[in-house]
Amino acid sequence: MPARKQGAAARGWLAWRPQLRTLLLDLVLIYVSVPFLIRLFPVLLTKFAFLNFLEFPYFVDLQQPELLLNNTVNLYLTTEPNVTVGIWHTAPGSRAAEARGKDRGWYEEALGDAHPVIIYLHGNGGTRASSHRVQFMKLMGAADFHILALDYRGYGDSSGHPTESGFTTDVLALYDWVKARSGNSSVIFWGHSLGTGIATNAARKLHEDRGVQVDAVVLESPYTNIREAAAYVSIAKLYRHFPGFEYLILDSMALGGVFFRTSSRR
Template sequence: MRRRSSLTAEKDSDPELKQRPGRAAAHPATRGRQGPGEEPRMGKRPFRRLGLLGKIKRMMMVLLFVYVSIPFIIKLFPSIQAKLVFLNFVRVPYFIDLKRPLDQGLNHTHNLYLEPEAGLKIGVWHTVPAQMWRDAQDKDGDWYRSTFSSAHPVILYLHGNAGTRGGDHRVQLYKVLSSLGYHVVTFDYRGWGDSDGSPSERGMTSDALFIYDWLRQRMEKTLPLYIWGHSLGTG
């Protein structure tokens, strides 16, 4: 009895000999080792950065999503399509006074406004041939209209979407055509530049036909009237 009691007391005093019910005490030498039938413990995986191929795949997925979404967005919001086609809200260069073509380097150009419809005004520029630039100084609209009866042919320029009749690249074209001996007449469709109204395909066509007829009434019948369209203006 004394020997059994001493063994029990020794067992209780030694924490290594204590056992939980139903489980055997683990020997210090076997701690951390995988026993038979035990599942391996999974440690935390280190964070892996995306490689170049992974970044390209992710970018392609984003582009594909945007590409597929565009038709649905346009279907739900038709007004967006008109904005993307006409881009009339883009004015480059900004902060220019279209009433003063001289500020754009056109010292032989007259600004005027015509009404293709009642209550609707569109802005127009008339650049005379470069040979007339001296005579054009400080002249009014009546003088510019009288020059259509000269022997110089006329080019009606229909600009594309975005910007105004005062765009830098367009101004350079007016100068080139003027130096070749042409009258150059250009305008901003309704909804563009300082013209009234809102843009539409029908409105653009109506404005172009109105300016064409207006020129024909003031030109010599024998002189040609050329139409130069760019981008959207070719339609």
């Protein structure tokens, strides 16, 4: 390389060095600050636990489930004052032909047809229209279950703000609504990922407060508690060896009122 070009390259590098140093210092400052911000404002961590702000798939009309699912109707249920949750009810596949074009009243009455009922409790992020949830409803509908998939408060088109106790309230309200219409049919809580903690909380609340045993609880991709689960999410791995990792980050889950125990461990 000619001396003139070498000199230009060297000057260019020297010009960039202060900016690069500033950028690296900014990144280090952000990295160090995050755990302390989480400890001071644990609500930030709950946002990442719930991911309710990710409302994928986008541009889906949740009031028209028939665009994605056959023999399915949309409904809304008020679970407590000022909180209304959106729900999709998929009828058993064996009743698909007669379900075509029917309204909510028909679906409510159909709950008493002796087919078992799944209350589907999805994981964090997205809505009841997410593709893997739609596939689940198709599969279990074909297996002749009723499926009621709700978006908890703060998810999808449901009102309110997400909290662990609020999720339990939503599920128990739906459980009571179903039991009032389903006669002696079995009612199952099926939780996936975050929903496994919600399913367990609701089943525990039924048993402890009412002495009621839910017919079955299915836990898909469960965890022992949200604190242990948080240690293995991608962003937490960046801080696994950070001094005070457990105190600053993991213990902050409890400060934010988030526990989600899916076992009897305390």
